[in-house]
Amino acid sequence: MNNRQPVTAQLRLLGTTDLHVSLTGYDYYRNVETVDIGLSRTATLIHQARKEVKNHLLFDNGDILQGNPLGDYAASSLFWQQDSELEGGEKVHPMYQLMNKLSYDAATVGNHEFNYGLDYLRQCITGANFPYTNANIYQTSIDTIDSSTDRGEGTTDTLLPPYLILERQIVADDGNIHPIRIGVIGVVPPQIMQWDKAHLEGKVTVQPMVEAVEYWIPQMREAGADVIVMLAHTGYVDSEDPGVLTENAVLPISQIQGIDAIFFGHAHKLFPSNEFAGKQGIDLERGTINGIPAVEAGVWGSHLGMIDLHLQYDNHIWTVQSGSSQLRAIYHREQGLASVEADTELEQIASIPHQIILDHIQTPVGESDIPLYSYFSLIMDSAYVQVINNAQVWYAEQALSDHAYGHLPILSAASAFKTGGRYGPHYYAYIEAGELTLQHTSDIYNYANTLCAVRLTGAEIREWLEWSAGLYQQIDLQSKAEQALINPDFPSFNFDIIDGITYQINVCQPPRYHPAGYILNPQAYRIEALCYQGKEIEDHSEYIVVTNQYRAYSTPFANPDGERVILDVPVENREVLIQYIREQKIIHPEADHNWSLTLGGSDKERASLSLQPTITMLSSPDAQKILSAYPQLSYSGINGEGFAIYHLKL
Known part of the structure; x- marks a missing residue:
């Protein structure tokens, strides 16, 4: 035994x-x-x-x-x-x-x-x-x-x-x-x-x-x-x-x-x-x-x-x-x-x-006459994202001047990369007005992406924006409870703001797409009033959208059939930003407010029905210092993870 x-x-x-x-x-x-x-x-x-x-x-x-x-x-x-x-x-x-x-x-x-x-x-x-x-x-x-x-x-x-x-x-x-x-x-x-x-x-x-x-x-x-x-x-x-x-x-x-x-x-x-x-x-x-x-x-x-x-x-x-x-x-x-x-x-x-690296990143590249920050870039147009889009359009106009598609309107897609989320309440950008250094350009664009441009139709741009609009949770106008606006499962770096067109995002509609990119609600559309130069965008009209290689080669919304890239240069988007600032010397990147959030209907209609939902979003506690510029926002306290809670009126 x-x-x-x-x-x-x-x-x-x-x-x-x-x-x-x-x-x-x-x-x-x-x-x-x-x-x-x-x-x-x-x-x-x-x-x-x-x-x-x-x-x-x-x-x-x-x-x-x-x-x-x-x-x-x-x-x-x-x-x-x-x-x-x-x-x-x-x-x-x-x-x-x-x-x-x-x-x-x-x-x-x-x-x-x-x-x-x-x-x-x-x-x-x-x-x-x-x-x-x-x-x-x-x-x-x-x-x-x-x-x-x-x-x-x-x-x-x-x-x-x-x-x-x-x-x-x-x-x-x-x-x-x-x-x-x-x-x-x-x-x-x-x-x-x-x-x-x-x-x-x-x-x-x-x-x-x-x-x-x-x-x-x-x-x-x-x-x-x-x-x-x-x-x-x-x-x-x-x-x-x-x-x-x-x-x-x-x-x-x-x-x-x-x-x-x-x-x-x-x-x-x-x-x-x-x-x-x-x-x-x-x-x-x-x-x-x-x-x-x-x-x-x-x-x-x-x-x-x-x-x-x-x-x-x-x-x-x-x-x-x-x-x-x-x-x-x-x-x-x-x-x-x-x-x-x-x-x-x-x-x-x-x-x-x-x-x-401390010595290196202090190298100056230019100046900004306004502060740049990402605190509320997920709910409204901001100078922080505007400067990226301005730089990308500036570069693409030069690169495409003699291109076969150079006659098409040039739009630009960019994201607010530093917006808290799972990275914590300090993961936001705030850059004072004045001198801009290499450190600041990395704070604005912190990925080693390279610049690309794709050719898309109006209908395809709408679908791209519908996917981006999945950042938001659906707001119930009838609910009396607080409602968090941002979907924590949607990576904020996938929320693209496309500049050069105007549009609204109706957050009372259900999202059309899951964050992973597949359709959730086939009949749902959040993108409203999508226009180019004041006229409604037609489905068949064509545009060039400047973006990065990550989006151009891996996102079906930016490249539906894999054949849409018309410009692919071995230059980082951040380097494009640096070149733009150096060229301009002093930048004035005020947001052009080409997009906004809406609850649908008119303010008068909602007021008559007393439909004023309590909408919340999380951001940095430091954002309180610029809160006076945004009457639609109010501070509501700190949550258990150190984020500040803000109420938003739409």
Whole structure:
């Protein structure tokens, strides 16, 4: 009779995601220190979590190279001429200087890793002291970034090793040490082929994420992986729509047999959290999706993701018996207090690139004779967005002067990027009137998009605007309760304001489109009084709309048949903004109020029926300083997350 007790062990997996060049607690847009972002603070959580257990590994889930002025500057040749060396005289990107010090075990790439091109990605990854993996990007005409055997298993035509097998020693609960093989695999949305077409077309192809994972997982098991960790740079959507799931595919990925733990991201959300309550496959108490422990750690290092696995060893094979996940935060938003101090060693490493970028972003580019702010850009036209549209039209008029479609009216689409939401009550722009610097232009346009223009009909522009109008929740004129105007599930960076035409958005109508882009209410139309130069836009009339490559190549509303791009230039929209300001010297970007919100009907009709709904919206508490300019708005207090509540009369 064998009374031998099974060997068991605990394995802790730690993960970061969407760090976006947040080395330390510094907001380069507001030019202030902060305690709610930064890998130097996440590092303290990492140290603490490691001390609590015998066995641990640390992973990164991508999007580390782009996201603030430091990332943009690091991608320029100017940065690499500065003193950013480590041992051996090799130039190392600041993010990898910190990550190397933290001894990451493995990582995958996010979509923003491709914003600056493959050569730059190669240059950066060379400085990482840990291996990279990606299973769904294949080469078509370039060599692998690194296919050496110490970087991963297998020699395939994938851009990076399709998976890794990490050989480790694990301390069992009885104190004995055993070998274990950790399999790691990563995927990225195939939309990178549209978002960074200029960098990737003709060089790589991208397989759908679910197909890639289904193909490689069995091979990882055959290669001897005891435990398989999924680094999925993709978000969660509670949908069966295959088009939606091509970008946000963690739900179907969680159904693939053989995965033991999932780190996901891309959407900058927090899992487990109440935001996911009641959704398909979700167990918030255990932190699982379809029974698989999973975690999404927000953005900018705000949280550390943690998955604890309980293992059993039998016949020289480890198997996962159970697991759970949790988040740890560097900042308690409700209390307004930091939960940890920054790691001083990492702060010291970051101090050199930090000072370099501080000096750089103070470079002046021009002046504005009015302040620019984004506090209320989601509910009314603003100078903050107007200056982007002005700059885009200015550039396109020159670029299209001799173009075959140059005779068409030129419109411009732009978004208010910094509007709070899941990024918190400080994620707004406020720029005083006066000198504008490179820092300010990044505050206005904080993505590394490049400029494109598309040719659309009036009917297609209307549908684009209908999708954008999904930002708003439907207002019930009969309700006496407070009604929140903004739909928290609609990413505000998808709310495009199209300038050069006039229109109203009737928020009493139901939304025509779901935030993901499919039709919810086929008979619903929110866009009213859509006109060009005072005349109603005809469905068949044609226009040029200036936008960015993200919208032009990945949004069907901006490019219905994939053949509408008539201008695609390798110039960032932010650089267009800089050139425009320098050309103008002093800008006067007053909002032209070409769009507005309406409740439908006339003011007189609503007054006669006493239809005055109480509409609320969230914005920064700092917005109170400009509230006197907006009589339709009134301050109503602070909510539990630190946002100010404002009442709006329409």
